[in-house]
Amino acid sequence: MSLLSDLRTPSGSAAAVQRLWPLLERMYPICRSITGNGVRQTLDLIETVIPLQRFEVPTGTPAFDWEVPPEWNIRDAYIADESGRRVIDFRAHSLHVVNYSAPVRQRMTLDELQPHLHSMPDRPEWIPYRTSYYNENWGFCLRHRDRERLAQGSYDVVIDSELEPGHLTYAECVIEGSGDELALVYTHTCHPSLANDNLTGIAAAIAIAHAMHAERPRLTWRIVFGPGTIGSLVWLSRNEPLLPRLRGGLVIGLLGDPGPLTYKRSRRGDTATDRAAQLVLSGANAQIVDFEPYGYDERQFCSPGFDLPVGRLTRSANGRYDEYHTSADDLSFIRPECLAESVRALAELVAVIDRNRKLRNLSPKGEPRLGKRGLYGSVGGVSPGQFEQALLWLLSFSDGRHDLVSIAQKSGLAWPLLVEAAERLEAAGLARSIGLAEEKHMQQEPIQ
Numbered sequence: 342m343s344l345l346s347d348l349r350t351p352s353g354s355a356a357a358v359q360r361l362w363p364l365l366e367r368m369y370p371i372c373r374s375i376t377g378n379g380v381r382q383t384l385d386l387i388e389t390v391i392p393l394q395r396f397e398v399p400t401g402t403p404a405f406d407w408e409v410p411p412e413w414n415i416r417d418a419y420i421a422d423e424s425g426r427r428v429i430d431f432r433a434h435s436l437h438v439v440n441y442s443a444p445v446r447q448r449m450t451l452d453e454l455q456p457h458l459h460s461m462p463d464r465p466e467w468i469p470y471r472t473s474y475y476n477e478n479w480g481f482c483l484r485h486r487d488r489e490r491l492a493q494g495s496y497d498v499v500i501d502s503e504l505e506p507g508h509l510t511y512a513e514c515v516i517e518g519s520g521d522e523l524a525l526v527y528t529h530t531c532h533p534s535l536a537n538d539n540l541t542g543i544a545a546a547i548a549i550a551h552a553m554h555a556e557r558p559r560l561t562w563r564i565v566f567g568p569g570t571i572g573s574l575v576w577l578s579r580n581e582p583l584l585p586r587l588r589g590g591l592v593i594g595l596l597g598d599p600g601p602l603t604y605k606r607s608r609r610g611d612t613a614t615d616r617a618a619q620l621v622l623s624g625a626n627a628q629i630v631d632f633e634p635y636g637y638d639e640r641q642f643c644s645p646g647f648d649l650p651v652g653r654l655t656r657s658a659n660g661r662y663d664e665y666h667t668s669a670d671d672l673s674f675i676r677p678e679c680l681a682e683s684v685r686a687l688a689e690l691v692a693v694i695d696r697n698r699k700l701r702n703l704s705p706k707g708e709p710r711l712g713k714r715g716l717y718g719s720v721g722g723v724s725p726g727q728f729e730q731a732l733l734w735l736l737s738f739s740d741g742r743h744d745l746v747s748i749a750q751k752s753g754l755a756w757p758l759l760v761e762a763a764e765r766l767e768a769a770g771l772a773r774s775i776g777l778a779e780e781k782h783m784q785q786e787p788i789q
């Protein structure tokens with residue numbers, strides 16, 4: 342059994358999550374951001390499992406209407422009272438500092454400090470997650486109960502950070518396919534000590550890349566680890582020539598909470614990725630929702646100038662669970678069995694997207710004689726009748742308009758059976774896979 346097939350089983354996906362768990366524990370404390378050494382350390386850990394190609398893109402590099410910001414690094418940060426005791430300490434939790442805070446070293450009264458403090462009165466035990474990437478600012482995030490204990494008086498406020506020209510770092514694991522078309526998995530790597538968002542996306546991407554690395558898929562898969570928004574914009578700006586050959590793609594994240602699996606359609610809503618999700622997730626504990634221009638990096642991949650066949654797989658959507666973007670989204674919030682179910686669904690989706698294609702019937706005038714080509718007979722434990730049906734459905738709809746997924750949906754026949762039948766038709770010379778260019782050409786021909 343191939344590794345990707347193994348990941349599609351309950352035991353295989355559970356074992357993969359168990360193997361990756363120590364890595365998540367090592368990644369959790371790291372202060373990641375959209376740039377900086379936290380991202381590089383995270384990629385170092387990912388690279389202990391899968392090979393990566395890394396890219397360092399200089400500050401100021403344009404990406405459409407955006408540009409790569411200064412690189413942010415932080416060594417230490419704290420607020421100390423008059424006795425020198427740290428009342429807030431970045432070393433205790435990376436969420437304590439507003440991500441991308443400019444350097445500060447100042448003595449302030451509590452009243453002067455208050456506008457720079459962020460807490461959640463309705464969740465007094467949780468530290469909120471705040472960022473200030475594109476407005477230079479600084480601040481601290483803390484538990485509301487600790488904020489209420491701060492006495493009047495003066496405080497030493499220190500953020501030992503740097504905002505300097507540097508680089509944005511992202512990485513790809515590329516699994517070469519047998520053809521010249523490709524597919525994409527994108528997960529963001531910019532969140533500091535938060536687990537569901539998005540160590541689970543990183544874990545699922547590693548699991549898929551690791552499993553696929555041992556195989557030769559049909560499509561070339563690019564598994565991309567990059568920061569949110571600016572990372573996908575940079576990736577798009579550097580890979581624009583590849584995009585016409587992109588067959589499918591998924592943005593992934595939020596894969597370990599107990600909410601149901603949620604697939605968000607691409608902007609077009611009827612792409613091969615959307616139909617693959619319909620096939621894989623129908624019947625599972627899952628929901629499929631329409632595109633909206635809010636969310637993760639699908640916003641960039643599906644922006645109207647690209648309009649790519651890229652959907653999104655999460656469990657609860659962003660902002661739709663209480664612990665979202667707070668210190669309560671820690672490793673104890675992740676349910677390993679939910680993450681395993683997500684990995685399984687992702688592996689299934691990847692397998693379907695990879696195998697899905699359009700065939701051209703090479704003998705379209707009348708039914709070809711199957712018997713003389715040895716195409717009758719039982720295959721893979723199904724009855725000869727079912728296999729013959731699969732052949733006939735494929736021959737009938739291999740017209741340049743229907744792919745294997747849509748034929749599976751039309752016929753109600755099982756996906757593995759259709760994949761097997763398609764391979765047998767190709768081997769017998771009755772059909773062949775067609776590329777995107779030929780597909781476009783065939784769609785303009787009359788049906789013969």
Ligand code: ZN
Nearest residue numbers: 532538659666
């Ligand atoms: Zn987030």
